[in-house]
Amino acid sequence: MTEPVRGGAAPTNGVLPAALPPTARATTALLTDKYELTMLQAALANGTAHRHCVFEVFTRRLPAGRRYGVLAGTGRVLESLPHFRFEDADLAFLEETGVVDARTIDFLSGYRFTGSILGYAEGETFFAGSPVLQVEGTFAEAVLLETLILSILNFDSAVASAASRMTSAAVGRPCLEMGARRTHEQAAVAAARAAVVGGFAGTSNLEAGYRYGLETIGTAAHAFTLLHDDELGAFKAQVAALGTGTTLLVDTYDVRQGVINAIEAAGTGLGAIRLDSGDLGGLAVEVRHQLDELGATGTKITVTSDLDEHAIAALAAVPVDSYGVGTSLVTGSGAPTCGMVYKLVARADSTGVLQPVAKASPGKPSQGGRKSAARRLGHDGRAVEEVLVTGDDEAVARWSPDSDDLRPLLVPLVMDGAVDSRWVGPHGVENAVRAHQASRSELPRGARRLSAGDPAIPTVSLTLP
Amino acid sequence: MTEPVRGGAAPTNGVLPAALPPTARATTALLTDKYELTMLQAALANGTAHRHCVFEVFTRRLPAGRRYGVLAGTGRVLESLPHFRFEDADLAFLEETGVVDARTIDFLSGYRFTGSILGYAEGETFFAGSPVLQVEGTFAEAVLLETLILSILNFDSAVASAASRMTSAAVGRPCLEMGARRTHEQAAVAAARAAVVGGFAGTSNLEAGYRYGLETIGTAAHAFTLLHDDELGAFKAQVAALGTGTTLLVDTYDVRQGVINAIEAAGTGLGAIRLDSGDLGGLAVEVRHQLDELGATGTKITVTSDLDEHAIAALAAVPVDSYGVGTSLVTGSGAPTCGMVYKLVARADSTGVLQPVAKASPGKPSQGGRKSAARRLGHDGRAVEEVLVTGDDEAVARWSPDSDDLRPLLVPLVMDGAVDSRWVGPHGVENAVRAHQASRSELPRGARRLSAGDPAIPTVSLTLP
Numbered sequence: 001m002t003e004p005v006r007g008g009a010a011p012t013n014g015v016l017p018a019a020l021p022p023t024a025r026a027t028t029a030l031l032t033d034k035y036e037l038t039m040l041q042a043a044l045a046n047g048t049a050h051r052h053c054v055f056e057v058f059t060r061r062l063p064a065g066r067r068y069g070v071l072a073g074t075g076r077v078l079e080s081l082p083h084f085r086f087e088d089a090d091l092a093f094l095e096e097t098g099v100v101d102a103r104t105i106d107f108l109s110g111y112r113f114t115g116s117i118l119g120y121a122e123g124e125t126f127f128a129g130s131p132v133l134q135v136e137g138t139f140a141e142a143v144l145l146e147t148l149i150l151s152i153l154n155f156d157s158a159v160a161s162a163a164s165r166m167t168s169a170a171v172g173r174p175c176l177e178m179g180a181r182r183t184h185e186q187a188a189v190a191a192a193r194a195a196v197v198g199g200f201a202g203t204s205n206l207e208a209g210y211r212y213g214l215e216t217i218g219t220a221a222h223a224f225t226l227l228h229d230d231e232l233g234a235f236k237a238q239v240a241a242l243g244t245g246t247t248l249l250v251d252t253y254d255v256r257q258g259v260i261n262a263i264e265a266a267g268t269g270l271g272a273i274r275l276d277s278g279d280l281g282g283l284a285v286e287v288r289h290q291l292d293e294l295g296a297t298g299t300k301i302t303v304t305s306d307l308d309e310h311a312i313a314a315l316a317a318v319p320v321d322s323y324g325v326g327t328s329l330v331t332g333s334g335a336p337t338c339g340m341v342y343k344l345v346a347r348a349d350s351t352g353v354l355q356p357v358a359k360a361s362p363g364k365p366s367q368g369g370r371k372s373a374a375r376r377l378g379h380d381g382r383a384v385e386e387v388l389v390t391g392d393d394e395a396v397a398r399w400s401p402d403s404d405d406l407r408p409l410l411v412p413l414v415m416d417g418a419v420d421s422r423w424v425g426p427h428g429v430e431n432a433v434r435a436h437q438a439s440r441s442e443l444p445r446g447a448r449r450l451s452a453g454d455p456a457i458p459t460v461s462l463t464l465p
Numbered sequence: 466m467t468e469p470v471r472g473g474a475a476p477t478n479g480v481l482p483a484a485l486p487p488t489a490r491a492t493t494a495l496l497t498d499k500y501e502l503t504m505l506q507a508a509l510a511n512g513t514a515h516r517h518c519v520f521e522v523f524t525r526r527l528p529a530g531r532r533y534g535v536l537a538g539t540g541r542v543l544e545s546l547p548h549f550r551f552e553d554a555d556l557a558f559l560e561e562t563g564v565v566d567a568r569t570i571d572f573l574s575g576y577r578f579t580g581s582i583l584g585y586a587e588g589e590t591f592f593a594g595s596p597v598l599q600v601e602g603t604f605a606e607a608v609l610l611e612t613l614i615l616s617i618l619n620f621d622s623a624v625a626s627a628a629s630r631m632t633s634a635a636v637g638r639p640c641l642e643m644g645a646r647r648t649h650e651q652a653a654v655a656a657a658r659a660a661v662v663g664g665f666a667g668t669s670n671l672e673a674g675y676r677y678g679l680e681t682i683g684t685a686a687h688a689f690t691l692l693h694d695d696e697l698g699a700f701k702a703q704v705a706a707l708g709t710g711t712t713l714l715v716d717t718y719d720v721r722q723g724v725i726n727a728i729e730a731a732g733t734g735l736g737a738i739r740l741d742s743g744d745l746g747g748l749a750v751e752v753r754h755q756l757d758e759l760g761a762t763g764t765k766i767t768v769t770s771d772l773d774e775h776a777i778a779a780l781a782a783v784p785v786d787s788y789g790v791g792t793s794l795v796t797g798s799g800a801p802t803c804g805m806v807y808k809l810v811a812r813a814d815s816t817g818v819l820q821p822v823a824k825a826s827p828g829k830p831s832q833g834g835r836k837s838a839a840r841r842l843g844h845d846g847r848a849v850e851e852v853l854v855t856g857d858d859e860a861v862a863r864w865s866p867d868s869d870d871l872r873p874l875l876v877p878l879v880m881d882g883a884v885d886s887r888w889v890g891p892h893g894v895e896n897a898v899r900a901h902q903a904s905r906s907e908l909p910r911g912a913r914r915l916s917a918g919d920p921a922i923p924t925v926s927l928t929l930p
Contacts, residue, residue: 004661004680005895021548022541022676023651024489030672031650033643035683037671042685042706048692055688076487080650083486093675101706139692146686150646151653178498181615182802185496185545186488187649188616196469206502207495210558211487215469218500220507221611223520223809226822227513227604241507241566252824277826327802336796337647344688357691359717361742430470 041104049140052348057133063335065452072194073156074122075428117414123436146342156194158332163198168448169313174201179330191330213426225252235265245271272300288319374406391464506569514605517813522598528800530917537659538621539587540893582879588901611807621659623797628663634778639666644795656795678891690717700730710736737765753784839871856929
């Protein structure tokens with residue numbers, strides 16, 4: 001084997017002093033597996049690179065026991081797409097390290113995605129086989145996007161899917177995202193965004209506030225109390241700086257004394273106290289009683305220690321006002337990735353006619369051919385089936401529901417290379433929040449059960465003639 | 466509650482057409498939880514912000530059953546540190562959204578970390594309580610780094626810890642990182658780097674090759690075969706473009722026919738075939754036999770389907786030449802975050818004397834006071850104990866081992882704000898690779914067992930007078 005690190009031959013981007021952080025890159029194009037480019041090289045050589053193709057993103061199965069998944073990240077895919085271009089430094093790297101040949105580098109230098117992308121609206125619920133994204137273009141332009149699209153959708157959807165379960169369990173009480181420290185620093189920003197798509201009310205992450213206009217929250221950690229000579233002094237300092245509406249963290253030493261100190265420092269108008277350790281349920285009952293006795297009947301209680309959807313559900317009958325969730329949220333609550341794949345489902349033959357294709361690998365089922373999708377609704381407006389529409393390619397591409405009980409799921413995201421701006425930036429997040437609320441409300445009530453079980457609705461095929 | 470998305474009030478960074486991708490930010494300073502800044506505001510107001518402090522990063526426990534952890538990400542922390550500064554756009558965001566007051570914004574505008582950081586060498590093994598990073602400076606400058614440091618170390622160490630188990634299980638056969646599509650697109654780059662620290666031989670991730678000089682690998686996916694009219698045509702195209710040394714993926718349709726086609730296309734000098742589905746152990750035996758019969762005795766076999774350390778171990782007796790690992794690697798093989806925390810362990814009192822501090826929260830043990838650390842070695846050079854040195858602050862700060870059987874673990878990383886360049890860039894990765902190899906070799910042989918058990922060595926305290 002060669003050495004794992006080329007060392008001296010490497011670009012100096014990572015070596016200090018650099019003008020910008022290593023992540024501050026003008027392009028997203030190298031966030032890609034090498035094999036996308038070597039495939040391109042081989043396909044350019046024999047002309048198949050220009051065959052018209054349809055790729056679909058779907059998951060083969062939901063995480064064990066999950067009732068539904070929540071699509072998130074579509075807006076981030078669209079934000080990344082215009083920057084998927086190979087600039088001089090990228091091309092020089094590919095050339096110097098021999099990744100691909102000169103013809104391929106020449107092709108990459110002019111690369112822009114000029115195809116079209118349909119997909120489920122961000123925030124929509126999905127099931128095994130749901131074609132959540134459909135990328136159409138030449139093989140050359142579509143194959144290169146595989147890794148970036150999957151990275152984004154697999155991570156963001158894992159977080160949004162967990163978030164949705166948590167906000168269901170919270171039954172209207174606000175959930176606040178605080179997991180930045182438990183995942184990669186840039187993943188943290190995406191996680192905050194995905195959490196909001198899944199119904200969270202805000203995030204501790206400032207960069208997520210900056211990039212996506214998310215509501216940011218947070219007041220103080222144990223370090224602030226420990227910094228001071230005593231807890232009362234710390235609380236007085238916090239209230240002086242942040243006002244009586246602040247949240248005081250009362251469990252650094254003794255919770256009962258902490259609550260006394262909190263009210264002494266802020267008065268009975270204190271905004272909230274936070275509990276971050278111990279038996280949160282029992283403590284919250286005691287603290288509520290204590291606060292009420294002290295006259296702080298409007299002071300809220302927020303809890304934040306290792307919560308997941310099950311812990312939240314267990315606190316439903318306890319006088320808690322909001323939940324701060326970290327680790328389990330940003331790691332997908334046991335399912336840190338969605339298992340979405342990016343599969344070629346149709347490509348032109350030598351005469352230019354699109355043909356369905358599918359591999360036959362054991363244990364990795366996939367169905368050839370372009371799909372459309374709709375959700376069938378019952379008389380009460382609740383979803384009853386996920387309908388995957390298959391059959392003749394042109395018929396599927398043209399298909400739209402002919403009856404009111406079918407809600408079509410594919411919406412245009414990119415047309416001939418042009419990104420639909422409805423889905424990007426803060427506005428895109430707002431749309432995704434609404435889409436998720438509507439989609440979850442439409443599912444059968446059993447969909448919100450946290451216990452392991454079958455998908456909320458079955459998936460059926462509708463084959464067009 | 467307020468709305469989770471401020472929408473119109475948000476900066477336009479995320480709205481197309483933007484000149485740069487949303488991640489292309491000149492600073493790392495907003496990759497931070499809001500409460501770091503509100504604590505700063507309160508501490509600036511009463512003067513405690515300038516108290517001298519020592520923060521330590523450690524984990525309270527290893528993931529259940531793990532024998533050791535592997536520290537990774539230190540180099541990335543150091544690469545991010547010089548960019549932890551608040552520029553005009555960041556300050557405007559903080560002001561417009563009312564995160565902190567004018568005095569705090571004024572302080573942040575001049576923020577530079579001027580303190581010092583010690584830590585375990587990147588790649589070093591660690592245990593519960595090991596002070597893997599120690600940040601010393603004023604409260605103001607040290608508290609702000611909490612989130613960014615934890616994000617990086619928690620994610621990167623989770624991946625490196627999983628990687629180390631996989632490379633142990635592979636017993637010398639190369640392991641190749643292919644997980645980019647299963648985690649956030651920037652986390653993928655860090656994961657590739659951490660995998661190499663943990664002993665991986667290369668990565669599919671081009672950006673990781675670009676940033677850190679890592680060896681990149683990969684040839685073709687099923688899509689390439691499906692793009693062509695038949696498998697033989699696809700293989701011939703790949704060999705024509707990439708040479709006979711390439712790796713052909715033989716399981717798109719039928720593995721036995723795939724191997725026949727592969728040798729027909731490339732001849733018996735074919736570099737390797739790849740298996741990505743089915744019963745890898747049984748298939749590898751059959752394929753090895755088939756290749757040998759065809760005369761392709763030098764053609765290697767690489768396997769890549771849902772591997773983790775246990776699957777790799779189960780293939781030890783099977784004629785496989787290398788392992789490609791994705792999902793389980795980048796998600797930490799069941800432990801997607803390390804649970805590291807950033808705790809204030811000592812701070813100056815009003816007279817300027819450093820005092821140990823620790824919270825008393827139930828279930829979250831931490832020990833006050835600055836620590837030093839060393840690994841005690843037995844006569845055979847194998848590690849026998851993790852030694853945490855505590856006691857009088859000045860004595861601990863000055864401490865160095867007085868006997869050869871103690872290997873000191875803390876090394877200087879940042880002195881008075883200046884980053885030690887040994888630990889950054891491609892060179893930093895090389896040093897981390899070596900540090901991990903040495904540290905793992907030094908652990909008792911039982912450390913490599915994959916089964917759940919106690920930490921490889923106990924952790925003991927040495928209290929200085």
